[in-house]
Amino acid sequence: MTLTLENTKENAQRINPQLFGLWIALASITMMFGGFTSAYIVKQAAGNWYNFAIPSYFYVSTVLIILSSLALQYSYNSFVNGEESKYKISLVLSFVLGVIFLVCQYFGWMALYHQGIDLKLNVSSSFLYLIMWAHAAHVIGGLSALIVAMIHAFTLKFKPTVKRKNRYQLVLHYWHYLTILWLVIFGFILFVK
Amino acid sequence: MSNINVTTYPEDKIFEESGYDDHFYEHHHGDKYQSSFIGHYIFSMDHKMISKQFLITGIFWAIIGAAMSVIFRLQLGFPEESLAWLKPILGKWIVVNDAGIGKLAPEFYYALVTMHGTILVFFVLTAGLSGTFSNLLIPLQIGARDMASPFLNMLSYWFFFLAGVVMFLSLFVSTGPFAGGWTAYPPLSALPQASSGSGTGMTLWIVSLAFFVVSVLLGGINYVTTVLNLRTKGMTMWRMPLTIWALFITAIIGILSFPVLLSGFFMLMFDRGLGTSFYLNDIFIGGEALDRVGGSPILYQHLFWFLGHPEVYIIILPAMGMVSEVLAVHSRKPIFGYRAMAYSIMAIAFLSFIVWAHHMFMSGLNPFISNFFVVFTLIIAVPSAVKVFNWITTLYGGNIRMVTASLFAIGFVSMFISGGLTGIYLGNSTIDIQMHDTYFVVAHFHIVMGVAAFFGMFAGIYHWFPKMYGRFMNETLGRIHFWGTLICAYAIFWPMHYIGLAGVPRRYYDFSTFDAFKHFEDLNKFITIAAIIAFGLQILFVVNFFYSIFKGKKLTTRNPWHANTLEWTTPIEHLHGNWPGNLPVVYRWAYDYNKDDREYVPQHIKLNENEVDNH
Ligand code: HEM
Ligand SMILES: [Cu+2]
Numbered sequence: 056m057t058l059t060l061e062n063t064k065e066n067a068q069r070i071n072p073q074l075f076g077l078w079i080a081l082a083s084i085t086m087m088f089g090g091f092t093s094a095y096i097v098k099q100a101a102g103n104w105y106n107f108a109i110p111s112y113f114y115v116s117t118v119l120i121i122l123s124s125l126a127l128q129y130s131y132n133s134f135v136n137g138e139e140s141k142y143k144i145s146l147v148l149s150f151v152l153g154v155i156f157l158v159c160q161y162f163g164w165m166a167l168y169h170q171g172i173d174l175k176l177n178v179s180s181s182f183l184y185l186i187m188w189a190h191a192a193h194v195i196g197g198l199s200a201l202i203v204a205m206i207h208a209f210t211l212k213f214k215p216t217v218k219r220k221n222r223y224q225l226v227l228h229y230w231h232y233l234t235i236l237w238l239v240i241f242g243f244i245l246f247v248k
Numbered sequence: 249m250s251n252i253n254v255t256t257y258p259e260d261k262i263f264e265e266s267g268y269d270d271h272f273y274e275h276h277h278g279d280k281y282q283s284s285f286i287g288h289y290i291f292s293m294d295h296k297m298i299s300k301q302f303l304i305t306g307i308f309w310a311i312i313g314a315a316m317s318v319i320f321r322l323q324l325g326f327p328e329e330s331l332a333w334l335k336p337i338l339g340k341w342i343v344v345n346d347a348g349i350g351k352l353a354p355e356f357y358y359a360l361v362t363m364h365g366t367i368l369v370f371f372v373l374t375a376g377l378s379g380t381f382s383n384l385l386i387p388l389q390i391g392a393r394d395m396a397s398p399f400l401n402m403l404s405y406w407f408f409f410l411a412g413v414v415m416f417l418s419l420f421v422s423t424g425p426f427a428g429g430w431t432a433y434p435p436l437s438a439l440p441q442a443s444s445g446s447g448t449g450m451t452l453w454i455v456s457l458a459f460f461v462v463s464v465l466l467g468g469i470n471y472v473t474t475v476l477n478l479r480t481k482g483m484t485m486w487r488m489p490l491t492i493w494a495l496f497i498t499a500i501i502g503i504l505s506f507p508v509l510l511s512g513f514f515m516l517m518f519d520r521g522l523g524t525s526f527y528l529n530d531i532f533i534g535g536e537a538l539d540r541v542g543g544s545p546i547l548y549q550h551l552f553w554f555l556g557h558p559e560v561y562i563i564i565l566p567a568m569g570m571v572s573e574v575l576a577v578h579s580r581k582p583i584f585g586y587r588a589m590a591y592s593i594m595a596i597a598f599l600s601f602i603v604w605a606h607h608m609f610m611s612g613l614n615p616f617i618s619n620f621f622v623v624f625t626l627i628i629a630v631p632s633a634v635k636v637f638n639w640i641t642t643l644y645g646g647n648i649r650m651v652t653a654s655l656f657a658i659g660f661v662s663m664f665i666s667g668g669l670t671g672i673y674l675g676n677s678t679i680d681i682q683m684h685d686t687y688f689v690v691a692h693f694h695i696v697m698g699v700a701a702f703f704g705m706f707a708g709i710y711h712w713f714p715k716m717y718g719r720f721m722n723e724t725l726g727r728i729h730f731w732g733t734l735i736c737a738y739a740i741f742w743p744m745h746y747i748g749l750a751g752v753p754r755r756y757y758d759f760s761t762f763d764a765f766k767h768f769e770d771l772n773k774f775i776t777i778a779a780i781i782a783f784g785l786q787i788l789f790v791v792n793f794f795y796s797i798f799k800g801k802k803l804t805t806r807n808p809w810h811a812n813t814l815e816w817t818t819p820i821e822h823l824h825g826n827w828p829g830n831l832p833v834v835y836r837w838a839y840d841y842n843k844d845d846r847e848y849v850p851q852h853i854k855l856n857e858n859e860v861d862n863h
Contacts, residue, residue, distance in 0.1 A: 070477070072396040072397075072473050072474075072477040072478070073396075073397070075396075075473050075476065075477060076396060076397065076400075076469050076470070076473040079468075079469045079472055079473065079503060080465070080469055082503060082504065083465055083468075083469070083503045083504070083506075083507045084507065086503075086504050086505070086507040086508055087507035087508065087510055087511050088511075089508065090507065090508035090509075090510075090511030090512065090551055090554070091511050091515075093550075094511070094512075094515070094526075094547055094550070094551060097547060097550065098526075098543075098544065098547060101544060103542050174518075174522060174523070174524060175522075175523050175524055175525070177542055178524070178525060178526060178542045178543050181518065181524040181525070181526060182526075185514070185515065185518060185524075189514070
């Protein structure tokens with residue numbers, strides 16, 4: 056039911072309300088991760104804390120998720136400029152990179168596990184997994200959104216309408232957010248010692 | 249606008265001539281919109297219907313939660329009496345001994361207080377209160393056709409409903425519902441083997457609350473987006489009624505604090521299911537040490553109260569907003585200090601995020617850190633006092649209409665003062681050494697949050713009932729409800745201050761074996777009797793509510809209270825899109841009562857020549 060949205064367009068409206076709603080949701084997700092990281096800091100300060108060597112997989116996945124974000128931005132720009140094939144190809148590319156990111160995360164966790172750092176070793180390792188899993192769960196959500204975007208790309212006739220552009224923008228912003236979130240989390244894990 | 253039959257009122261003419269045409273009816277639906285029964289009453293996306301759904305679900309839970317409190321009050325007031333007559337309802341939770349005396353099983357007593365707290369705080373005073381009135385009032389008072397996303401709005405209700413179903417199921421689990429207190433502190437909440445309610449009961453509790461958080465977030469995102477983006481022409485932020493300010497800020501608090509609770513819950517789920525020890529350390533169960541070490545239960549308390557304190561303001565702010573509106577309308581005076589009111593709401597909201605540890609003074613918190621929290625806690629008293637001052641000044645010299653709605657609004661102010669003052673005692677960490685976890689705290693938060701928020705909600709219900717159902721509630725029953733409840737509320741909670749000062753701890757099943765507390769026996773009986781009467785009075789309210797939906801006095805004009813806000817310019821019969829034609833355009837703030845010899849001047853009336861807008 057998008058009736059109110061469309062119909063009050065010239066109303067007192069400042070930005071696309073759906074995008075605005077998304078941003079509020081992102082603030083909310085940020086608070087959730089803020090909860091995890093604050094707890095992390097408090098617990099760390101209380102002692103009985105291990106620091107771990109971070110497997111190199113996570114560096115690779117960091118590069119992957121950045122590339123994926125860039126690809127999606129490129130796809131979005133192409134969509135707006137009416138360049139159909141660039142739009143489709145880079146959308147798929149972005150999705151594939153996103154999937155490989157998750158796979159790479161998985162290898163990273165396995166590497167940790169084989170070093171003997173499992174979920175239950177110590178609260179510090181529990182936190183490590185908890186935060187990365189929570190991020191991964193959000194990435195799965197993002198991938199689902201990308202799947203929907205791909206379905207639209209390949210089933211609907213190519214037409215860069217305002218409505219479709221707005222819809223695509225939602226996916227784009229969410230995906231960029233996940234990249235930034237990962238960068239923050241990764242930096243946090245590396246430097247908060 | 250073909251098929252819907254709407255009587256034309258002067259408002260319609262004004263809107264036709266100078267309203268704002270948003271082309272709403274040119275596109276689609278209109279009359280075909282959700283005309284089937286299921287679409288209209290059940291999976292409705294219309295904010296007015298969703299508001300009723302929140303309210304009625306809230307009433308359902310309020311009855312259950314209140315009935316629970318009557319049962320545990322019976323135990324506290326009459327520990328010697330037999331409760332065998334409750335066996336048909338409570339089954340094995342009433343243990344009947346050889347002499348035929350039935351007693352409440354102690355673990356069930358804990359389950360009851362836990363469920364009572366959870367239900368009242370979350371389901372009734374959060375969803376039932378801000379869910380109902382955000383839905384009803386936000387679109388109507390800002391001049392919007394509906395919420396920004398009617399679909400998410402519907403989901404918000406259904407997540408709440410789902411949370412309710414899961415919690416309801418937990419009442420029937422053979423090991424009983426969760427029994428570790430509404431705050432669900434670990435280790436009772438973290439170890440399924442810790443107590444009988446800690447197993448399945450707790451699993452259902454946490455699942456239910458996770459759904460609940462989703463509901464609050466979906467709702468909140470919608471409310472904020474709607475207020476910021478869908479206000480009609482002329483409705484600037486500083487022309488919004490205080491109800492909208494309150495509901496708007498409430499939604500923001502919810503969006504920022506509930507996710508942190510969810511973080512805490514996720515860690516709790518890991519501890520329960522995956523064997524981590526975020527919150528666990530040095531635990532002995534049945535004399536045996538567990539191998540779960542390294543965590544800290546205090547961590548949970550921090551995460552919980554980071555939500556928990558803002559949560560109490562999530563509960564009270566909507567009530568405050570409605571009281572401001574109801575007081576202004578019924579005293580026929582502009583609200584005193586409109587901007588100060590809005591700024592106080594913001595100040596309270598901001599401060600509510602930096603005082604959480606006042607719930608943890610006795611948890612071993614570093615006393616230097618406590619000082620910080622003491623200071624900010626006491627500063628909250630300032631914006632609170634500003635609000636109280638402004639309500640009283642609004643009433644002062646007003647031509648007050650003593651209808652049930654305004655009585656409850658005035659009662660709210662009384663309760664908020666009584667309960668707020670004891671907050672200042674508790675906010676001092678040194679005094680809290682004596683008071684923490686006693687009946688003094690119980691008295692404090694029941695008066696300031698429980699009763700005050702209910703009074704705000706009742707004021708809102710009696711005031712907006714005509715808007716919701718096109719009929720009035722019965723005034724006589726309403727007044728009996730008000731005076732009776734006012735007296736009973738003080739009778740129940742005032743004595744608890746004394747009991748608490750004497751050191752009687754909260755959450756105890758039976759005091760008869762403690763010499764120090766024996767002499768409160770009569771007082772406890774008195775409290776229980778008052779509680780039973782109060783319960784009866786609320787049933788009276790429920791009867792009045794449902795009777796009036798079908799048989800109440802019919803509304804004949806749109807604006808029965810002669811109020812200024814936009815919701816009273818919509819037709820009595822609800823229609824999708826709220827206004828039959830153009831949207832109203834707003835020219836002034838909501839509080840032009842008794843201005844320049846005019847008794848009231850609604851927001852959609854143009855300024856006269858030479859007339860100055862107050863805002
Ligand atoms: C002047 C303002 C207030 C101050 C200074 C204040 C202070 C406090 C303090 C220090 C406690 C902890 C007592 C203890 O456990 O030892 C407390 C408990 C509580 N307060 Fe307030 N309070 C204020 C207003 C409010 C308001 C407006 C509400 C709700 C609308 C509220 C709801 C509660 C609740 C629910 C608890 C108890 C929670 C529990 O332990 O189960 N308070 N208050
Ligand atoms: Cu508090």
